[in-house]
Amino acid sequence: MFNGRWKPLTRADPGGGSRVTQVPPSRQAMQAIVRGSGGRRGREPVAYTRHSNGIEQFFDQIRSEPGLRILDLSGASQANIAFITNLGHKLYSEDLLQSLDLAFGDGDFFANQLEPARAAAFLAQSLNFPDEEFDGVLAWDVLEYLAPPLLAAAVERLNRAMKPGSALLAMFHAEERAEAIPVYYYRICDASTLLLTFRQERRPAQYFNNRAVERLFQSCAAVKFFLTRDALREVIVRR
Amino acid sequence: MWNKRKEEDSAPRVAATPAPPAEAAREAQAAAAPAPPSRLTALEAPRGVAAIGKSVIIKGQILSREDLYLDGEMEGTVEVPEHRLTIGPHAKLAASIRAREVVVLGAVNGNVEASEKIDLRKDAKLVGDIKTGGIIIEDGAYFKGSIDIVKGAPEPVVRPATIPRVAQSPYAAAAASPVSATNLAAGEPRR
Numbered sequence: 001m002f003n004g005r006w007k008p009l010t011r012a013d014p015g016g017g018s019r020v021t022q023v024p025p026s027r028q029a030m031q032a033i034v035r036g037s038g039g040r041r042g043r044e045p046v047a048y049t050r051h052s053n054g055i056e057q058f059f060d061q062i063r064s065e066p067g068l069r070i071l072d073l074s075g076a077s078q079a080n081i082a083f084i085t086n087l088g089h090k091l092y093s094e095d096l097l098q099s100l101d102l103a104f105g106d107g108d109f110f111a112n113q114l115e116p117a118r119a120a121a122f123l124a125q126s127l128n129f130p131d132e133e134f135d136g137v138l139a140w141d142v143l144e145y146l147a148p149p150l151l152a153a154a155v156e157r158l159n160r161a162m163k164p165g166s167a168l169l170a171m172f173h174a175e176e177r178a179e180a181i182p183v184y185y186y187r188i189c190d191a192s193t194l195l196l197t198f199r200q201e202r203r204p205a206q207y208f209n210n211r212a213v214e215r216l217f218q219s220c221a222a223v224k225f226f227l228t229r230d231a232l233r234e235v236i237v238r239r
Numbered sequence: 240m241w242n243k244r245k246e247e248d249s250a251p252r253v254a255a256t257p258a259p260p261a262e263a264a265r266e267a268q269a270a271a272a273p274a275p276p277s278r279l280t281a282l283e284a285p286r287g288v289a290a291i292g293k294s295v296i297i298k299g300q301i302l303s304r305e306d307l308y309l310d311g312e313m314e315g316t317v318e319v320p321e322h323r324l325t326i327g328p329h330a331k332l333a334a335s336i337r338a339r340e341v342v343v344l345g346a347v348n349g350n351v352e353a354s355e356k357i358d359l360r361k362d363a364k365l366v367g368d369i370k371t372g373g374i375i376i377e378d379g380a381y382f383k384g385s386i387d388i389v390k391g392a393p394e395p396v397v398r399p400a401t402i403p404r405v406a407q408s409p410y411a412a413a414a415a416s417p418v419s420a421t422n423l424a425a426g427e428p429r430r
Contacts, residue, residue, distance in 0.1 A: 075381070076376050076382035078375065078377075085388040090385060090386070091386045093385075093386065
């Protein structure tokens with residue numbers, strides 16, 4: 001099943017060293033594991049490390065200047081907190097995906113996001129930041145699960161919360177026909193390496209190609225793309 | 240004495256054969272002594288620690304000069320400046336907290352200041368800002384707010400003038416040289 005290409009982990013372990021390969025699982029292997037048919041260890045969560053140009057670019061900009069404020073939208077994790085605070089920065093943490101589930105999880109997830117009152121309440125509760133508060137935003141892949149009107153409002157809020165010249169890192173899956181895509185916990189191992197731990201599989205709100213991403217961030221100064229081996233577009237957006 | 244059976248039930252049963260008398264005496268002595276609070280025992284109030292049960296509701300201020308286990312509802316402020324505060328799994332706090340060490344298993348809505356460390360366990364929920372010397376977060380804990388890691392205060396020792404001033408905290412350095420947005424804009428990537 002695994003062909004010696006990668007090894008599943010039983011828990012997130014940024015310091016896993018040799019237990020974590022740098023080759024991501026194939027789409028078929030991931031689906032088999034989600035179904036529980038991935039062999040003897042099929043139900044164990046999957047984790048792998050890989051080089052990330054996006055995270056490298058992001059931290060190139062902020063590493064030399066301590067005392068910055070970084071917003072992490074994937075929820076608090078020991079690895080990310082340790083890495084960012086060791087650089088001397090201050091971290092603000094919010095699990096946007098969990099907040100989305102709490103706000104819209106009853107019934108049709110995407111239809112609920114189209115209700116103006118619920119969308120407004122979500123924005124007020126989860127993305128209510130002062131203007132020009134953050135020097136960097138780690139959005140990871142959570143923007144993929146926002147319905148278009150709510151996504152536009154969320155990006156506008158993030159844009160306002162970022163200082164001029166600051167950077168945002170986002171990720172978008174590059175598989176156009178995928179019904180559901182894997183959601184990961186993103187753990188920063190070092191300034192250029194990520195540990196991705198499988199969290200769940202879910203349906204994205206829409207597919208993003210390069211043009212769609214550019215349109216989404218058209219009010220920003222610059223957008224830069226990196227296509228990774230595990231079919232993710234890493235996007236660095238400059239405010 | 241009264242809790243001996245309970246402790247025996249919760250202890251791992253690794254030896255079915257009777258222990259030698261000397262070992263048995265040592266074990267009995269160890270069982271009688273108050274165990275230090277550990278990750279395993281943090282779910283229940285350790286003996287010898289002031290405890291507020293899950294059916295207690297408090298509005299106001301708590302100031303404790305010993306370790307405190309809080310498992311009820313609380314609104315106000317909690318100060319345990321020199322000791323450890325454990326917030327139990329049933330606790331619901333809308334309070335600002337200041338302690339030497341804070342372990343959270345329940346729900347907290349408020350700012351937390353822990354001079355030594357804060358430990359967020361698997362099902363903990365914390366909404367508020369954290370200011371601490373160190374933090375441990377288990378996967379599954381929910382946290383929303385800012386984290387400010389405060390390095391230990393420098394020792395009051397007169398340093399030789401030849402030592403550069405890089406040992407001070409990064410926040411002090413940041414305050415001395417404010418961040419300039421133009422520095423960030425200098426390395427703007429091209430599309």
